[in-house]
Ligand SMILES: [Fe+2]
């Protein structure tokens with residue numbers, strides 16, 4: 028079993044109508060060729076499956092979504108996706124706005140679904156492992172998710188979990204603030220349902236893969252590894268004084284051992 032994980036490509040299409048935002052978000056708008064190179068790099072790895080961990084687009088518009096799906100269609104492996112906050116946030120001030128103000132609406136998931144992209148909480152069987160995909164895009168989960176997860180985890184297979192927002196653990200909060208003391212933890216951990224890991228997932232998942240932070244590390248809690256993933260585009264983000272190289276994670280299960288390694292586009 029071999030999986031490639033991507034996240035946070037923040038794509039902006041040339042024909043997206045919110046033209047006033049293209050300049051202020053040029054650090055993302057100009058970055059898509061590095062994402063395209065990373066997709067080629069993933070094809071060279073020939074994974075069984077690729078998972079996009081959310082924020083495929085920088086904001087929701089039909090043009091941005093179409094652009095993102097067009098690039099993802101170059102993957103030779105099947106791919107799945109969990110939603111990120113940016114995938115369901117649209118500019119709130121009309122077409123002429125030049126400030127990055129957006130509002131979120133999970134109703135926009137229906138547009139993705141109409142294009143064949145299922146972003147609901149669900150599980151995929153990989154033979155040796157079960158892979159759970161969780162919608163926690165807005166730092167919470169929708170009603171009924173705890174019960175769904177208990178059912179999805181009920182078989183007791185070794186389980187991996189993919190979600191956009193990191194879980195709300197003291198060690199993760201502490202780590203995020205150690206990298207960037209300005210982060211609002213209400214948004215950057217799953218603060219809307221802080222007990223979800225402790226009450227439902229602890230002891231039932233071996234590895235949790237999340238995005239959203241735009242920086243990478245691996246943290247542990249007992250037997251669970253938390254893979255905090257960075258951007259899959261090469262970007263200098265002037266708002267965060269960070270430069271990143273487009274990166275994906277390749278996870279392989281061989282001879283009973285789960286290994287993970289980063290691959291880059293450059
Ligand atoms: Fe992001």
Ligand SMILES: [Fe+2]
Nearest residue numbers: 082111112239
């Ligand atoms: Fe995000």
